[in-house]
Amino acid sequence: MHILMFSYDKTLVEGRQIGDTLLRHQHYAEHLDRLDILVPAPAAKRQAEIKVSEKLTIYPSYGHKVLSWLRSYLKARRICRKSRVDIIVTQDALLGFLGVLLRKEFGCKLQINAFGLEIFSDWWLRQSWLHRCYRLIMGWTLRKANLVRTDATQSKVLLTERLNIPPEKVVVIPALPSAESIAKFVHADGDRIRKSLLGSEYDRMVLFVGALEKVKNIPNLLRAAKLVLSTHPKTLFVIIGSGSEKAHLEEMCGEMAIAGNVRFLGIIPYDDLPAYYAACDLVVLPSWSEGFARTLMEAAFAQKPIVATDVGGARDIVTDGESGYIVAVDDSAQLAGRIIKLLSHPEKAKLMGQEGYQKAMAYCDFAANTKRLVEVWKSLLESNEAKE
Structure with a gap:
């Protein structure tokens, strides 16, 4: 053939x-x-x-x-x-x-x-x-x-x-992904990255990984971050990726007075990414449109709870209320509410991450x-x- x-x-x-x-x-x-x-x-x-x-x-x-x-x-x-x-x-x-x-x-x-x-x-x-x-x-x-x-x-x-x-x-x-790639996320150690990013100033880390383009709707994440910081002021939002929207997003952070709680790290070598997933408390994907998002699979392999918009393959990866939360597109209040829920209940968040891992491992062959x-x-x- x-x-x-x-x-x-x-x-x-x-x-x-x-x-x-x-x-x-x-x-x-x-x-x-x-x-x-x-x-x-x-x-x-x-x-x-x-x-x-x-x-x-x-x-x-x-x-x-x-x-x-x-x-x-x-x-x-x-x-x-x-x-x-x-x-x-x-x-x-x-x-x-x-x-x-x-x-x-x-x-x-x-x-x-x-x-x-x-x-x-x-x-x-x-x-x-x-x-x-x-x-x-x-x-x-x-x-x-x-x-x-x-x-x-x-x-x-x-x-x-x-x-x-x-x-x-x-x-x-x-x-x-292959078994070799999955293993990198399953066994990654995020302690060094977490200590380096959080220091003594922050106590929680929310992670986004993806292109800084309009389709990812990162402005909605920033609006949600503003709401989250009103109850969890020591949360750090880490954004990994590059794209045409970076300058606009940085400007938004300044206008919203949240620049101190948002860190743009640019492109991270793929082999180094597992440690960042391991370091975070949860992963967010606020996109307007997605397929079967690799970011969500990587988060699941790292046993992290997920908050994702209801697009593409999100429901194939995330079981709402069990391994994370599915939220409406462009609803910053709902997105913030789910992030706050996970940050406020770390033990439940950990169990959700484990549930997502089990589902992902059963799905991936x-x-x-x-x-x-x-x-x-x-x-x-x-x-x-x-x-x-």
């Missing part, structure tokens, strides 16, 4: 790895005859194709946005001409447009990954008139796919109910997850669905 993928993950060609991306694709390749991955790369870092193994090859395509994907599409056509490609896989529904074109020309089956599903987010649609155009294109390509892979139960419901995609054409298979995806691909090839 020959799979051709379109991926956005530039770490595959930039030599830096976050999590298990490369390892996961190596595992896929072991079960296939051939796996080719087309990935955008900065124009300044031109390089030849990357032969990872006998079965796995990564093809960088250079240029900005549209140009890089045009080059990827042309490269994909050359690959399809030279060798029979059985399934085209695209990382999202916008790239799915290229998959539809290739399927029409070469008769391949088409799988589109639909993680996050921002097209169903009213907030996302308000950000730009272009997003409404994207939603039309993405909805069309998703309906054209032979198979849609999503990463959350709630996402499957949205795909079937709002786009009328038959349930049998949608599979829920998240990208899970890296090898079985890979095997299931490969079996889905085999079933797709064996199906008699007409190629459009």
Whole structure:
């Protein structure tokens, strides 16, 4: 079986790895005859194709946005001409447009990954008139796919109910971490980090890990922090990540007079992250939109209670009231209330973290997850669905 993928993950060609991306694709390749991955790369870092193994090859395509994907599409056509490609896989529904074109020309089956599903987010649609155009294109390509892979139960419901995609054409298979990655979070020691950050000035630590972008709705977390500090003034909010919103967020902290209780740490090397999870009291994810958020899984492995907005795969990871709390999107009062509840009852918070850990460990089986995806691909090839 020959799979051709379109991926956005530039770490595959930039030599830096976050999590298990490369390892996961190596595992896929072991079960296939051939796996080719087309990935955008900065124009300044031109390089030849990357032969990872006998079965796995990564093809960088250079240029900005549209140009890089045009080059990827042309490269994909050359690959399809030279060798029979059985399934085209695209990382999202916008790239799915290229998959539809290739399927029409070469008769391949088409799988589109639909993680996050921002097209169903009213907030996302308000950000730009272009997003409404994207939603039309993405909805069309998703309906054209032979198979849609999503990463959350709630996402499957949205795909079937709002786009009328038959349930049998949608599979829920998240990208899970390997046992090696899980172990790093389970066994991490956070004492040094906790002492360094809290010192004698603070006694509690609330952690956010993610991109400092609008979709994460960090302003809502800061508004909640203001409320939390009225009852727990010695709480430190630690924000790990970088992004275009950093200056605005720092300005907000100054205006709200909470700058002394909020620490922006920037990007932390992935191998160092487990210690920060181990050091905190709880983890918060206030996003407008998410898929199967890696942050929530990492928090669960670290046995930390979670407060997350009711989006994407949050309910697949967090059982409300048992391993953490699910809150409404953009409701700073409710978010603050749940944070205060956990800070005020540390023993209960600890039990919640342990409950989340048990659920996460039962859910995560890296090898079985890979095997299931490969079996889905085999079933797709064996199906008699007409190629459009």
